[in-house]
Amino acid sequence: MSAATNSDVGADAPAVHYLNHDKSIRSWLLTIDHKRIGIMYLVSVSIAFLVAGVLAMLVRYELLSPGQDVMTAETYNKFFSMHGIMMVFLFIIPSVPAVMGNFALPMHLGAKDVAFPRLNLASYYIFLLGGVLVVIALFVGKVDTGWTFYTPYSERTSDAVLFMTMAVFVAGFSSILTGLNFIVTTHKMRAPGLTWNRLPLFVWGIYATSIVQVLATPVIGITMLLLFLERLLGIGIFDPALGGDPVLFQHFFWFYSHPAVYIMILPAFGIISELIAVFSRHPIHGYRFVALSSVAIAFLGFLVWGHHMFVSGQSAVSSIVFSLITYLIGIPTGVKMFNWVATMYRGSISFQTPMLHALSFLFLFAIGGFTGIALGVLALDVHLHDTYFVVAHFHYVMMGGTVIAALGGLHYWWPKITGKMYNERLGQIAAVLIFVGFNVTFFSQLVMGSQGMPRRYYDYLPRFETMHEISTYGSWVLGAGLFLVMFYLLASLVRGRQAPANPWRAATLEWTHATSPPDEHNFHHTPIVTRGPYDFRAVELGGGDGHAAHAVPGTAAPTEA
Amino acid sequence: MGSSTVTAVHGEAHPAHLQHHFVSSDQQFDAAKMGMWLFLVTEILLFAGMFVAYTVYRVWHPEVFVAGATLLDPLLGGFNTVVLLASSFTVALSIHYIQQGNRTGLLINIFLTMAAAVTFLVVKYFEYTHKFHLGIFPGEHYAYSEVSMPYVAQFFSIYFVMTGIHGVHVLIGVGLFIWLAVRAIKGHFTAEWYTPVELVGLYWHIVDIIWIFLFPLLYLI
Amino acid sequence: MAHGHHITPFRTLLQTFIALIALTVVTVAASQIHLGPLNVPIAIGIAVVKASIVAAFFMALKYDNRVNFLVLAIGLVMVVVFISFTLFDTAFRGDIENVDHRTIDQIERTEEALKAREGQGPGGG
Numbered sequence: 027m028s029a030a031t032n033s034d035v036g037a038d039a040p041a042v043h044y045l046n047h048d049k050s051i052r053s054w055l056l057t058i059d060h061k062r063i064g065i066m067y068l069v070s071v072s073i074a075f076l077v078a079g080v081l082a083m084l085v086r087y088e089l090l091s092p093g094q095d096v097m098t099a100e101t102y103n104k105f106f107s108m109h110g111i112m113m114v115f116l117f118i119i120p121s122v123p124a125v126m127g128n129f130a131l132p133m134h135l136g137a138k139d140v141a142f143p144r145l146n147l148a149s150y151y152i153f154l155l156g157g158v159l160v161v162i163a164l165f166v167g168k169v170d171t172g173w174t175f176y177t178p179y180s181e182r183t184s185d186a187v188l189f190m191t192m193a194v195f196v197a198g199f200s201s202i203l204t205g206l207n208f209i210v211t212t213h214k215m216r217a218p219g220l221t222w223n224r225l226p227l228f229v230w231g232i233y234a235t236s237i238v239q240v241l242a243t244p245v246i247g248i249t250m251l252l253l254f255l256e257r258l259l260g261i262g263i264f265d266p267a268l269g270g271d272p273v274l275f276q277h278f279f280w281f282y283s284h285p286a287v288y289i290m291i292l293p294a295f296g297i298i299s300e301l302i303a304v305f306s307r308h309p310i311h312g313y314r315f316v317a318l319s320s321v322a323i324a325f326l327g328f329l330v331w332g333h334h335m336f337v338s339g340q341s342a343v344s345s346i347v348f349s350l351i352t353y354l355i356g357i358p359t360g361v362k363m364f365n366w367v368a369t370m371y372r373g374s375i376s377f378q379t380p381m382l383h384a385l386s387f388l389f390l391f392a393i394g395g396f397t398g399i400a401l402g403v404l405a406l407d408v409h410l411h412d413t414y415f416v417v418a419h420f421h422y423v424m425m426g427g428t429v430i431a432a433l434g435g436l437h438y439w440w441p442k443i444t445g446k447m448y449n450e451r452l453g454q455i456a457a458v459l460i461f462v463g464f465n466v467t468f469f470s471q472l473v474m475g476s477q478g479m480p481r482r483y484y485d486y487l488p489r490f491e492t493m494h495e496i497s498t499y500g501s502w503v504l505g506a507g508l509f510l511v512m513f514y515l516l517a518s519l520v521r522g523r524q525a526p527a528n529p530w531r532a533a534t535l536e537w538t539h540a541t542s543p544p545d546e547h548n549f550h551h552t553p554i555v556t557r558g559p560y561d562f563r564a565v566e567l568g569g570g571d572g573h574a575a576h577a578v579p580g581t582a583a584p585t586e587a
Numbered sequence: 588m589g590s591s592t593v594t595a596v597h598g599e600a601h602p603a604h605l606q607h608h609f610v611s612s613d614q615q616f617d618a619a620k621m622g623m624w625l626f627l628v629t630e631i632l633l634f635a636g637m638f639v640a641y642t643v644y645r646v647w648h649p650e651v652f653v654a655g656a657t658l659l660d661p662l663l664g665g666f667n668t669v670v671l672l673a674s675s676f677t678v679a680l681s682i683h684y685i686q687q688g689n690r691t692g693l694l695i696n697i698f699l700t701m702a703a704a705v706t707f708l709v710v711k712y713f714e715y716t717h718k719f720h721l722g723i724f725p726g727e728h729y730a731y732s733e734v735s736m737p738y739v740a741q742f743f744s745i746y747f748v749m750t751g752i753h754g755v756h757v758l759i760g761v762g763l764f765i766w767l768a769v770r771a772i773k774g775h776f777t778a779e780w781y782t783p784v785e786l787v788g789l790y791w792h793i794v795d796i797i798w799i800f801l802f803p804l805l806y807l808i
Numbered sequence: 809m810a811h812g813h814h815i816t817p818f819r820t821l822l823q824t825f826i827a828l829i830a831l832t833v834v835t836v837a838a839s840q841i842h843l844g845p846l847n848v849p850i851a852i853g854i855a856v857v858k859a860s861i862v863a864a865f866f867m868a869l870k871y872d873n874r875v876n877f878l879v880l881a882i883g884l885v886m887v888v889v890f891i892s893f894t895l896f897d898t899a900f901r902g903d904i905e906n907v908d909h910r911t912i913d914q915i916e917r918t919e920e921a922l923k924a925r926e927g928q929g930p931g932g933g
Contacts, residue, residue, distance in 0.1 A: 137608065141618045145622075214621065215608075240629055241883065245636050248637065249636060252636070255748065260727035267918065267921065269918065273909060277639070278636060331893075332893065339910075341903045342900070343896055344897035347893070547608075620876065635890050642894075643895070646898060646899050679865075680818070683821060788866075792862055792863070799858045804852075804855075
């Protein structure tokens with residue numbers, strides 16, 4: 027960075043920024059800039075979401091009426107498996123941390139980059155390799171195990187499972203390296219004055235997520251490796267025909283995959299904390315409780331995996347222990363919900379698109395959370411296990427929670443990422459469409475599930491037909507909403523209005539100290555932080571438009587080195 | 588706050604090894620080391636999966652593990668333990684020397700460590716081939732008629748997978764020591780900057796620690 | 809940690825190495841004596857001591873930034889969680905009737921199949 031650029035700091039449309047300082051393909055593919063890597067993730071993850079989403083629409087279409095509609099049972103098994111695997115491993119897990127975490131975390135910390143930029147790029151390519159292996163598996167044969175790969179079926183079915191386990195193994199590495207990078211970044215790269223109590227809650231969310239990624243993901247690695255060896259060499263750890271124990275596989279799988287649920291939801295909590303505070307123009311209520319509840323959820327999340335296995339034949343002792351601890355998760359989650367609602371109280375709420383998604387999140391996640399507690403009740407779960415109730419529950423959490431929060435975050439940071447404003451009116455329409463479509467699709471599944479409709483079935487009894495129809499129609503509304511988002515976001519790149527540095531008048535560093543889009547090195551000066559992340563009064567008092575001369579009081583750049 | 592403002596990075600002397608996004612060498616070293624520790628924890632959790640399998644099957648079939656251990660040679664296992672401990676000592680010494688700027692000491696100890704790692708692998712190779720010769724294979728291919736109680740195949744599955752993954756780590760270690768040796772010969776490391784030596788050292792100690800557990804669990808009890 | 813890094817003295821490193829070798833001899837010796845159920849905890853206990861010595865002196869955790877120790881400690885807690893919570897299941901499997909995931913038929917067939925495989929050798933059973 028040369029001193030000469032300082033004169034145009036904060037101009038609303040910087041002439042040179044991270045997107046255009048070097049336009050060659052090479053400068054993108056080999057970039058170590060966390061913002062560009064975030065964009066590459068955004069593109070890849072969106073493609074995975076598109077493909078997996080279309081698969082879901084097709085699966086839903088097949089279920090419109092009993093019997094065969096558009097595909098055979100084999101294709102149906104393959105499609106729902108692919109939908110699950112791609113959504114989980116290629117979309118949700120990397121979505122918020124790798125896209126928005128990459129883009130926003132270093133800027134929230136006032137850092138120039140993550141601690142290990144080259145490792146960051148490597149994680150991206152490892153993720154890409156995982157994606158390629160998934161595609162290979164698609165063409166080699168059928169993967170019809172669902173996303174859980176339960177033994178012994180996964181040892182008997184097509185060899186494509188070998189590629190799929192490899193893909194999960196490889197994608198896991200990417201997740202580990204990203205988490206490792208973010209933890210070290212949060213510990214070692216904070217700007218002067220940015221104490222732990224001044225971290226934006228998004229950082230806390232990503233930090234808690236990263237802990238889970240580092241601690242849990244290696245276990246899916248060894249699990250996939252053992253499954254691989256089980257198929258190749260018949261080592262007999264999981265295969266009952268050789269004296270192994272298939273339930274042990276489930277322990278291995280869920281030791282990762284339950285915490286992985288928190289890898290999916292914790293960053294979403296982080297985004298929601300940002301959105302609710304900013305669009306209520308009110309400091310977050312109970313900052314410390316919200317921050318530490320993320321860490322508490324991360325740790326409790328490791329102690330509950332057995333609630334996926336209540337009917338697997340595990341011991342009653344373990345079912346009871348896991349059921350009890352599962353209830354405990356409700357406490358830190360409740361702490362968050364109450365604090366978000368309390369933040370809005372006496373706030374000055376503006377219903378812009380990101381906030382609409384945040385409110386939508388509060389509603390949907392409450393349903394997702396409560397149905398989760400219901401499923402954690404041992405006796406009730408025996409009835410509801412493997413029904414549409416479970417399917418609806420985790421879609422309320424993952425789609426209604428994570429995806430909606432991710433959409434909120436994407437809209438929130440879109441002006442900063444691209445320097446363009448999207449069409450607000452279309453954004454609001456899409457948010458409502460998604461909310462309505464989602465509820466129609468999945469609330470009907472809650473009802474069906476409680477009536478006993480089993481999940482993953484190709485065909486069903488005539489009495490479920492009405493509910494399946496409603497659910498499928500809902501999926502069309504939901505799909506329309508999502509395609510609308512894709513349309514107006516892409517359109518904004520071409521025709522969008524130039525974004526100001528701080529369109530939301532937010533108080534975190536990426537808005538107050540950087541232009542839209544930011545400079546290659548994020549900030550023109552390393553910020554010195556003397557206030558909390560939700561000090562909106564400071565923003566109102568002046569500055570906060572990314573211009574050094576108008577910097578938010580108390581966050582001034584160093585006067586002289 | 589004017590145009591002459593400089594960030595902290597540019598206010599200081601700028602050593603060649605310091606990357607642009609760090610403020611100081613200490614920050615860079617601490618970050619690298621913490622990153623390495625996090626990586627080591629992932630290694631521990633990778634092996635934890637195998638330790639869980641070991642514990643579960645041992646609780647179910649303790650007699651099989653006693654019988655299985657008799658088929659392993661504690662002399663070779665013990666020898667390999669001493670070899671790895673010695674290599675841990677030399678790798679610690681290599682850091683000790685480069686911290687004092689002693690490049691010869693560094694290089695000698697890297698080579699000693701590498702030699703120990705190769706020795707370990709050679710011994711392991713002979714152990715494996717001997718087992719294969721007897722028909723001791725993992726899982727369903729197990730065909731050793733002298734000891735053929737139910738679930739002994741599981742013991743050897745666990746043995747081969749655990750020592751196999753560990754062996755792969757030793758092999759990676761050899762590669763890393765070759766890389767370190769090349770860089771040391773080129774004179775890349777100084778008392779001020781020796782981060783790769785430190786990190787590979789940490790990695791190597793974890794490989795040693797894993798073996799410290801594998802040896803008694805598999806060979807002795 | 810502001811300036812320079814801790815240099816562990818040669819003497820300390822050598823003592824560490826000697827202690828580790830001594831403990832290896834102890835663990836081998838202890839395994840040769842039949843102490844019944846005590847053999848396993850003794851072997852694991854010695855291994856834990858050895859690992860702690862390596863971590864404290866060779867890996868210099870004793871002199872290091874405490875956050876690195878915290879990282880290791882949290883990782884180890886997770887290992888304990890993984891093992892113990894899995895044992896809640898496997899050590900108590902079948903503690904109420906009629907919850908085995910296999911049918912009685914399947915269990916019998918598995919046992920027979922295993923016996924038949926093992927029975928191929930002379931020392932079968």
